[in-house]
Amino acid sequence: MAMPFDKCYARHLGSCDGKSREHFISKAILETLAPFGVQGFPWLKPGKAGTASPSxxxxxxxxxxxxxxxxxxxxxxxxxxxxxxxxxxxQTPKELSSLPSITIDxxxxxxxLLKVLCGAMASGNFQVDGKFFGKLAPSEYMVDMLFRNNSWPKGAGLFIDFEQRQRMDAFRGLGYDPVFVKTTATNAMICGIxxxxxxxxxxxxxxxYEDGAIRPGYRPPKLExxxxxxxxxxxxxxxxxxxxDTWSILTRDGTIPDSS
Known part of the structure; x- marks a missing residue:
């Protein structure tokens, strides 16, 4: 799936300067949650939740x-x-009305999102179909996307994809899974998270995609x-x-309205 990892995963860019301990999921988010629930980590069974601390x-x-x-x-x-x-x-419409709308870059x-994927790979904190793969070096292609200021190709980036589910995952914490595509019968390439x-x-x-097609849910203008x-x-x-693409509308309890 990838080459074994060693040292700073961005070292091919040059200018490395001393070792640090990096929170591949933002420390500010982790401290807000702590102690918090997690899913998708290698020490957990597939689909099961556990707890973790920022450190x-x-x-x-x-x-x-x-x-x-x-x-x-x-x-x-x-x-x-x-x-x-x-x-x-x-919990109530009145309480929700007190919140302002926000804009996210x-x-x-x-x-x-790409930083979390690269960090999860390099630290070995991920599993695929319940299998633990150890520490893997992110590709130079992904590292260049993360650290350089070049525009990304159209079709790469954020998607809001609820996969036709009628309800969101009610899990209150952090969870993640790598997205991968099979390249052969026995090998796969990690392409997202x-x-x-x-x-x-x-x-x-x-x-x-080679044909330039863009998947549904690409770079939504907003969520409601x-x-x-x-x-x-x-x-x-x-x-x-x-x-x-069009944006997603969600009700307070996580129901996705029927658009038919």
């Missing part, structure tokens, strides 16, 4: 220079996570959360000209 999710996978580079991505994800947590805490949040933030599912895909007559919006800000 248990830090690994020596980046040098200080490259670790510091990721702070803006962490801040944007923490901003979104805190807002989702507040939405979940508002979509590119920064996409990079955070599914992350559940406070019950809300987000998917980051970092490869594109509904409680009674009250709607609260989470807007995503994207570069000019970005192709966007």
């Amino acid at each position: 248990s999710l830090a690994s020596a996978i980046l040098c200080k220079h490259h670790n510091n580079f990721l702070s803006d991505f962490d801040a944007e994800a923490a901003k979104l996570f805190e807002h989702l947590r507040l939405i979940d805490s508002k 979509g590119v920064l949040f996409e990079k955070w 599914d992350i559940r933030l406070w019950g809300f599912p987000f998917r980051g895909l970092f490869v594109t 959360v509904v409680n009674g007559s009250i709607r609260k919006e989470i807007h995503f800000e994207w570069p000019h000209g970005t192709p966007q």
